[in-house]
Amino acid sequence: MSATRRRRAAYPGPVPDLTAPTDLPDLPDLLADAHVVALPMRVRFRGVDVREAVLLRGPHGWAEWAPFQEYADRDAARWLAAAVELGWGELPEPVRGQVGVNATVPAVPAGQVEGVLGRYDRCRTVKVKVAERGQTLGDDLERVIEVRRVLGADGRIRVDANGAWSVDEAREALSVLASVGLEYAEQPCATVEELVVLRLALARASVDLPIAADESIRRAEDPLRVAREGAADLVVVKVAPLGGVRRALEIVAEAGLPAVVSSALDTSVGIAGGVRLAAALPELDHDCGLGTAALLADDVVGEPLMPRAGSLTTVRADAARCAVDPALLAAHAAPAERVTWWRQRLARTYALL
Numbered sequence: 001m002s003a004t005r006r007r008r009a010a011y012p013g014p015v016p017d018l019t020a021p022t023d024l025p026d027l028p029d030l031l032a033d034a035h036v037v038a039l040p041m042r043v044r045f046r047g048v049d050v051r052e053a054v055l056l057r058g059p060h061g062w063a064e065w066a067p068f069q070e071y072a073d074r075d076a077a078r079w080l081a082a083a084v085e086l087g088w089g090e091l092p093e094p095v096r097g098q099v100g101v102n103a104t105v106p107a108v109p110a111g112q113v114e115g116v117l118g119r120y121d122r123c124r125t126v127k128v129k130v131a132e133r134g135q136t137l138g139d140d141l142e143r144v145i146e147v148r149r150v151l152g153a154d155g156r157i158r159v160d161a162n163g164a165w166s167v168d169e170a171r172e173a174l175s176v177l178a179s180v181g182l183e184y185a186e187q188p189c190a191t192v193e194e195l196v197v198l199r200l201a202l203a204r205a206s207v208d209l210p211i212a213a214d215e216s217i218r219r220a221e222d223p224l225r226v227a228r229e230g231a232a233d234l235v236v237v238k239v240a241p242l243g244g245v246r247r248a249l250e251i252v253a254e255a256g257l258p259a260v261v262s263s264a265l266d267t268s269v270g271i272a273g274g275v276r277l278a279a280a281l282p283e284l285d286h287d288c289g290l291g292t293a294a295l296l297a298d299d300v301v302g303e304p305l306m307p308r309a310g311s312l313t314t315v316r317a318d319a320a321r322c323a324v325d326p327a328l329l330a331a332h333a334a335p336a337e338r339v340t341w342w343r344q345r346l347a348r349t350y351a352l353l
């Protein structure tokens with residue numbers, strides 16, 4: 001990597017500057033070492049069958065830039081700021097070396113749950129996707145009951161609706177699903193206003209179920225509104241959509257709510273950034289959604305960053321950031337037209353930093 005400009009990596013729109021200076025590489029240097037991969041998913045997840053990502057090599061290790069395809073350049077710029085922090089910036093010091101991780105169960109039929117959970121080594125918390133388009137509450141209930149059966153009475157189950165329910169639907173669905181024993185419900189409704197109303201409705205119905213905000217943090221103009229308006233009990237934070245580890249730490253501190261770190265369906269390189277965020281949080285009382293390497297059929301490192309005995313460590317995460325295998329980059333190289341698409345997107349997005 002040739003000369004880098006010492007400057008603050010800025011954010012688009014209302015997202016403030018990074019707190020720490022970061023060496024922002026020149027665009028030609030970024031493009032010269034940008035590898036676009038297309039990794040097949042084991043199971044369709046959030047409508048994705050093939051996960052595309054750009055791997056970038058910085059002086060501090062590999063970094064990943066993989067904003068979801070439908071995201072605008074302005075959103076993608078936050079993901080790029082996060083990648084630059086990972087490869088070219090300084091990450092905050094960990095306060096713990098080990099991070100508990102949850103298993104993630106996509107909206108699969110109940111009969112597939114055991115197979116999905118079999119890929120996770122002794123995770124005692126499971127996140128279950130619910131409210132998938134085209135499915136019913138009965139499908140969700142069967143899936144959650146099956147997770148409870150496989151996990152046992154002492155495991156923790158959280159559900160994630162990705163904002164798909166109205167307030168009435170969420171109240172009804174969560175009243176039913178809560179009978180299986182839930183740790184919390186993530187983004188049951190789309191808007192902050194709905195979450196506020198839902199929390200009151202659940203309390204009135206004596207359903208004691210914490211609400212976590214995800215999209216209301218990572219896709220919001222103002223990620224702190226959730227906390228100000230009492231819309232959630234916890235915040236879900238993801239390194240790439242929020243613009244980096246340091247920015248995510250700031251948001252958690254300002255929100256003043258318990259946090260859960262989750263992946264953005266990253267390769268092991270991006271997950272390593274999530275581990276460094278989880279390791280740097282002053283308080284961490286929940287398992288984190290960083291086991292999603294299990295959802296990919298292949299990865300860019302020989303030994304994917306999968307939890308062992310329910311945990312990931314900073315040592316393994318830092319090793320993963322240096323272990324990208326050129327043979328895997330080549331084997332999973334995206335088709336030429338997708339490479340062009342990503343390189344053009346990278347150039348446009350870079351201009352927004």
Ligand SMILES: O=C(O)CCC(=O)C1=CC=C[C@@H](O)[C@@H]1C(=O)O
Pocket residue numbers: 046102103104127160162214262263264265288289290291292
């Ligand atoms: O939190 C987890 O267990 C895994 C990560 C996860 O669920 C997600 C990753 C990426 C995109 C999202 O739709 C999804 C989520 O909504 O949290």
Ligand SMILES: [Mg+2]
Pocket residue numbers: 160162186187214215236
């Ligand atoms: Mg979510």
